[in-house]
Amino acid sequence: MKENATNIILKTNDLNIGYQHKKQVFCVASHLNASLARGKFVCLLGKNGIGKSTLLRTLTKVQPKLGGQIQIDNKELETLSTIELAKKMSLVLTEKIPENNLTVYELIALGRQPYTNWIGTLSDEDKKYVDLAIQQTHIEGIANKKYTELSDGQLQKVMISRALAQNTTLIILDEPTAHLDIQNKVEIYKLLKTLCENYQKTILISSHEIHLALQLADQLWLMNEKGIITGNTKSLIEDGSVSNLFASNLVTFDANSKQFVINTN
Numbered sequence: 001m002k003e004n005a006t007n008i009i010l011k012t013n014d015l016n017i018g019y020q021h022k023k024q025v026f027c028v029a030s031h032l033n034a035s036l037a038r039g040k041f042v043c044l045l046g047k048n049g050i051g052k053s054t055l056l057r058t059l060t061k062v063q064p065k066l067g068g069q070i071q072i073d074n075k076e077l078e079t080l081s082t083i084e085l086a087k088k089m090s091l092v093l094t095e096k097i098p099e100n101n102l103t104v105y106e107l108i109a110l111g112r113q114p115y116t117n118w119i120g121t122l123s124d125e126d127k128k129y130v131d132l133a134i135q136q137t138h139i140e141g142i143a144n145k146k147y148t149e150l151s152d153g154q155l156q157k158v159m160i161s162r163a164l165a166q167n168t169t170l171i172i173l174d175e176p177t178a179h180l181d182i183q184n185k186v187e188i189y190k191l192l193k194t195l196c197e198n199y200q201k202t203i204l205i206s207s208h209e210i211h212l213a214l215q216l217a218d219q220l221w222l223m224n225e226k227g228i229i230t231g232n233t234k235s236l237i238e239d240g241s242v243s244n245l246f247a248s249n250l251v252t253f254d255a256n257s258k259q260f261v262i263n264t265n
């Protein structure tokens with residue numbers, strides 16, 4: 001699919017991100033220009049502390065931008081109400097969810113909040129989306145468990161399922177595979193890729209799983225001290241952008257194996 005204005009779901013224009021405490025402004029990154037095309041699986045990579053979480057939190061209106069523009073479906077992010085935004089994008093952040101007695105099914109059903117009435121009763125349509133989300137993430141076997149009894153890998157699938165129940169085209173996840181073993185990391189990555197391919201979701205994740213991202217992402221957002229470089233994975237490997245991202249005297253990028261390898265001398 002060619003990238004024209006209609007298949008861009010999210011776009012930033014000279015975006016500045018960071019934190020403001022009283023009158024003090026701490027700018028994390030500035031003049032960020034990037035866009036997300038529909039149906040793509042996109043990974044945001046960069047060193048610790050470079051600003052990946054700050055960027056995702058700004059794109060999702062969890063924290064205010066410092067300057068520039070963010071457009072979702074050609075509308076300025078600030079002009080969208082909370083409900084409008086919740087029907088366009090769902091979020092899976094790293095913050096721990098407060099402990100309560102909910103079952104997995106009930107937790108996923110919370111994803112229907114933008115659509116339910118004020119007492120939160122689930123309609124047949126809501127139940128249909130919850131069931132579909134459970135099926136898409138292959139977690140039928142744990143749907144009746146208390147979510148507090150889940151392993152980290154199971155919980156991550158449940159949080160993705162909740163985002164799917166929200167039925168948005170765009171899903172944004174901050175480090176969805178942190179703390180998971182290799183089996184679960186691969187499972188989550190493949191699940192996200194399948195959701196883009198089979199259900200036309202657009203998914204943006206931040207990650208430190210460079211090897212998995214390089215094998216499975218359609219596109220990359222590479223964040224460095226100068227800003228952000230975006231493009232399809234193959235071309236960013238070929239033009240050296242991936243290699244430059246983590247360049248150091250400790251590791252070297254091997255384009256054949258798509259891995260950083262430890263320098264031995």
Ligand SMILES: Nc1ncnc2c1ncn2[C@@H]1O[C@H](COP(=O)(O)OP(=O)(O)OP(=O)(O)O)[C@@H](O)[C@H]1O
Pocket residue numbers: 019026028046047048049050051052053054055
């Ligand atoms: N609440 C805050 N107030 C002020 N500065 C913050 C706050 N949260 C994060 N920062 C700073 O913003 C910068 C970017 O942090 P951020 O968490 O976005 O990086 P990151 O790329 O997601 O890092 P990591 O890969 O380690 O998760 C860091 O210098 C961090 O110390």
